[in-house]
Amino acid sequence: RNIKEKLAIAKKAVSFLKAGETIMLDESSTALALTDFLPREMQLKVVTASLLVAQKLAKHENHELIQLGGSLDKVSMSFHGILTELMVSRLRIDRFFFSAKGIDAAQGASEPSEERARMKQHVIQYSKWNCALLDSSKIGIKADYFFISPREIDVFISDKKAKGKNLEEFEKVSIDTYG
Secondary structure, three states: OOHHHHHHHHHHHHHHOOOOOEEEEOOOHHHHHHOOOOOOOOOEEEEEOEHHHHHHHOOOOOEEEEEOOOEEEOOOOEEEOHHHHHHHHOOOEOEEEEOOOEEEOOOEEEEOOHHHHHHHHHHHHHEOOEEEEOOHHHEOOOOOEEEEOHHHOOEEEEEHHHHHOOHHHHOOOEEEEEO
16 A cells, blocks of 8 residues: 555655664565665665565675564564564664554554554664654554654654645654655
8 A cells, every 4th residue: 555655755764874873674564665775885784573674685785684583473474572572672773664553643653463562662762763654644543552652753754645634733753754
């Protein structure tokens, strides 16, 4: 869904990268799209719990890949659980790029899965900078488990259709819209 928008969001997200950083990509389709735009000449350390993201990055020579392990969620093809969280707690994460089922201006981003929400919440504890990558169809949507408040989001990147979705409610969040 919304492939054109997700590609535009992903393309903009890479503009925030700096050489030598350690970044974390979640299991979302938008993070997967971001792998297509990672500058291959830029030295990066990429951390992910997603098998699909890891598979796409496995042949990128300048990107050191750290695959997190744990219990496999066969729907998202990503790992979660105590082992995954322990690995995250041992890493420096400069930037966390994530998506969600929905985002609400008052409560933040949410997921329908308790495990995915808990994993993302855990990463946020260790990340220096958090970037929400959500297309406009997710604005105003509330899933069951909130994992990040609006004030913890450093940048929220969405598509052009987001401009008609009461973005003024996100007044303390830097919002960029593209696509």
